[in-house]
Amino acid sequence: MTSIITNTAALSALSTLRSIASNMENVQSNVSTGLRVQTAADNAAYWSIATTMKSDNKALSAVSDALGLAAAKTDTAYTGLNNAVEIVTQIKAKLVAAREPGVDKSKIDKELTELKNQLVSTAQSASFSGENWLYNTSSTATGTKQMVGSFTRSPSGAVSINTINFDASTSVLVDTNTASRGLLTQAVTGYGSYTNGTAGSTGTYFLINASSTTSAAGSVISISSATTDAQVEQMVSAVEAILQNLTNAAATLGATKSRVDLQDSFMSNLMDTITKGVGRLVDADMNEESTRLKALQTQQQLGIQALSIANSSSDSILSLFRS
Numbered sequence: 001m002t003s004i005i006t007n008t009a010a011l012s013a014l015s016t017l018r019s020i021a022s023n024m025e026n027v028q029s030n031v032s033t034g035l036r037v038q039t040a041a042d043n044a045a046y047w048s049i050a051t052t053m054k055s056d057n058k059a060l061s062a063v064s065d066a067l068g069l070a071a072a073k074t075d076t077a078y079t080g081l082n083n084a085v086e087i088v089t090q091i092k093a094k095l096v097a098a099r100e101p102g103v104d105k106s107k108i109d110k111e112l113t114e115l116k117n118q119l120v121s122t123a124q125s126a127s128f129s130g131e132n133w134l135y136n137t138s139s140t141a142t143g144t145k146q147m148v149g150s151f152t153r154s155p156s157g158a159v160s161i162n163t164i165n166f167d168a169s170t171s172v173l174v175d176t177n178t179a180s181r182g183l184l185t186q187a188v189t190g191y192g193s194y195t196n197g198t199a200g201s202t203g204t205y206f207l208i209n210a211s212s213t214t215s216a217a218g219s220v221i222s223i224s225s226a227t228t229d230a231q232v233e234q235m236v237s238a239v240e241a242i243l244q245n246l247t248n249a250a251a252t253l254g255a256t257k258s259r260v261d262l263q264d265s266f267m268s269n270l271m272d273t274i275t276k277g278v279g280r281l282v283d284a285d286m287n288e289e290s291t292r293l294k295a296l297q298t299q300q301q302l303g304i305q306a307l308s309i310a311n312s313s314s315d316s317i318l319s320l321f322r323s
Helices: 008-033 044-098 105-125 229-282 286-320
Strands: 144-153 159-167 188-192 201-206
Touching: 008 286, 044 105, 044 144, 044 159, 044 229, 144 229, 159 229, 188 229, 201 229
Parallel strands: none
Antiparallel strands: 144 159, 188 201
């Protein structure tokens, strides 16, 4: 039936054009923003997951920054400890040379003095962001240092911040309050091979005299023309013990440094992975969107043509009434 009141074909064509226009609006929005899920209305599940993971990624970025600071602190302390090991190794070599008969011990002692001054300077200089793990002037012992290591979310949704801990009391070289808390200021026992022909002599020595409030027992490692061969050997043994303590401290700090570096690398990879995962959920496929846009543009042109044809049907009705 043909009606001049209701043009069914035109209404159908108009409805199709409105649908095409709506789809084109969505596609153009996806193309302009690069997202196919922009709001919860687009896909509530994907939008919720993406929003949560984007928030977590920002937290992980803050963790990465904190790990950078932690790496700088551990690197600084490790560099200082490593340098201390090298200097103490030189001190041991100087003491071994002092054991040679006829050597000028006073000149060797001057070298020892400068090397010990360098050790103090190294300990004082190993500071980053106001923290020094090698030089302690506080009345309390240097405690455990906590460094932000990770941000985690449990299956139930609970979040937590985990830390990497390092007991900085194991790395203190010089303690100006309590000498026994410093690896270089504490007293150690040295063993000599003989004293007046008697084997197994011992002596208590410390390497650095920091004028600590609570001083160390024994004598500071220093030689003169009056220093006996047995005493030199005791000092060599004491320095060897100090060197072993330094090596152990450096190994512990090195392990912590390695963990911080590994965690920092993992955080970077994890953030990249999360970003890719979120992208798969909400990013628009530009190849697909461009293809859809082209198809919709073609459909729109055909819809306009169909509407034009439908509207022209009324003209044919008028021809029936012409005489």
